[in-house]
Amino acid sequence: MASKRKGLLERLGDNEFVIAAEGYAFYFERAGYHKSGLGVPEVVLDHPEVVEHAYREFVHAGSDVIVSYTYYGHREKLRLAGREGDIEKLNKTALNLARKVADETNTLVAGDLSNTNIYHPDHPERNDNIKAMMKEQTEWAVECGADMIVAETFTYFGEAMLALEVIKSYGKGLPSVITLAPFIVPTMDGHAITADKLLVSEACKKLQEAGADVVGLNCGRGPKTMLPLLKEIKEVCPGPLAALPVPFRTTSKEPTFFMLTDPLTGKKVFPGDVDIHSCTREDINEFGEECKRLGIQYIGLCCGNRAYYTRALAESLARTPPASQYSLDMSKHYVYGTDAKVKRDVADDSLKLYHTLGEIDHI
Structure with a gap:
């Protein structure tokens, strides 16, 4: 049963900022519990205690939301891992652990849907399969007491709309946060576009008009190259808006972390050596302050996030989470x-x- 604490929409309606720590794939890969490339959250099955610890660490650092680690926990990914038979156990374990920690820390639980990697506008026959995968994950989130549903990292606007449709149909009224990942470079007339060639700002506007409670961007871009896109979105989309960049120093020349190169060798550094471009804590503090100035209320960090980054984000909003006891x-x-x-x-x-x-x- 979902918690009775102050919910996402109440907080946003009261002009509060909501911090959502993400980035589990990189977090667990660095800790030796995740295989990049395959990307399946097998750690939930193999080492659930490690997942619970990560949830607690991010809450301790200031996260208001525990985003259940079910990203890439859908049938298509588990099929590739040979663990499709474990799909329900994986999802429910991740969700139940999140619910346990949230109940102890007065935080919110988000169910998490992701890109399926099989969507393509030229193959609409795949849509029913995609919606079926999202439907079961959504229903498990509801069953396990989620307070909201996050659907994220969509390069295609069309797939984001499928996710929203599923959440509205099977989410039992839970609030939705839908975020696009504008990886496409170059852009249309200097503006970021989705993979199905829609301006990102227009895509967010359409998602909001279709009933998404929060829309915005996640992953791929660091604060410096994501914030200009958010400003464009804000011009046509009143919000609430979401911003969850990766904590890496992307640039106008290399706007996504997929493009970052080693300054010594010129080689691409994604994913294993991308850390050489890590943001400083001051970078994250400045990002949080700029989000506050722009009125972007749902903020967090994606791949590469660590607890000290989340703490810096919280402190940029004048908060003192428990981890602030040990700030520099x-x-x-x-x-x-x-x-x-x-x-x-x-x-x-x-x-x-x-x-x-x-x-x-x-x-």
Whole structure:
């Protein structure tokens, strides 16, 4: 049964900001529990305790929403992994773990639908199969007490509309968050488009007009290359809007993290070595402040997210989640500290030594 705590639409209606931490695929791959390429959330089946820990870590850092790790937990992906027989167990385990943690932390649970990788506008005969896969995931989310449904990472507007149709038909009235992933480069007349050649801003507008409660963008682009698109969307789409970039320093030359290259070798770095382009915490703080200025209420981070990024995002909104107890504080550092209790004679000598070493070419 869904929780009675303040829901997504109530929070948005009260002009609150909602933080949704995502990025589990990269999180678990870095921890040794996920195979990139295949992309199936097998960790839910093999190590559910690790998934529960990740949920708790992101809530501790300031996330208001636990997005159940059912991304790529649909039949097409599990078929490739040879684990289609485990599909219901995977989805319900991820959802039930999220519900458990949410009930203990007063947060919200989101069921999660994703791109299926088989949608194509030239093959409408596949649509019934796609909707059937989304339908069962939606029904499991409802059964396990989700408070909302997220449907994300759609390069095709048409597939995003299928997801919205399923949520409206089988989601029992749960709020929907639909996000597109504008990976397509180059763009139409300088503007981002979907894979079915619709301006991203227009696609979001159509999704909202069709009944999506929150629309926006996720994945692919870092804060610097996602924010300009969000500004375009805001001009035609009143909101509420969602923004969940990847925490990497994408640029106008390399606007998605798929395109990022190693500055030393020129080789593509996605996915294993993309970390060399990681955002700083200050980058994330600036992203949160800009979202606040623009009135983008549903914000988070996608692939590459870590707890310290989510904490930085929360603190950019003037929040102090439990993890803020351990935020950086150099005031008592033995060299750089400014606190009166720091032994200044030791600190000054150490600082002089550090500066001296920094001036030496060879040690």
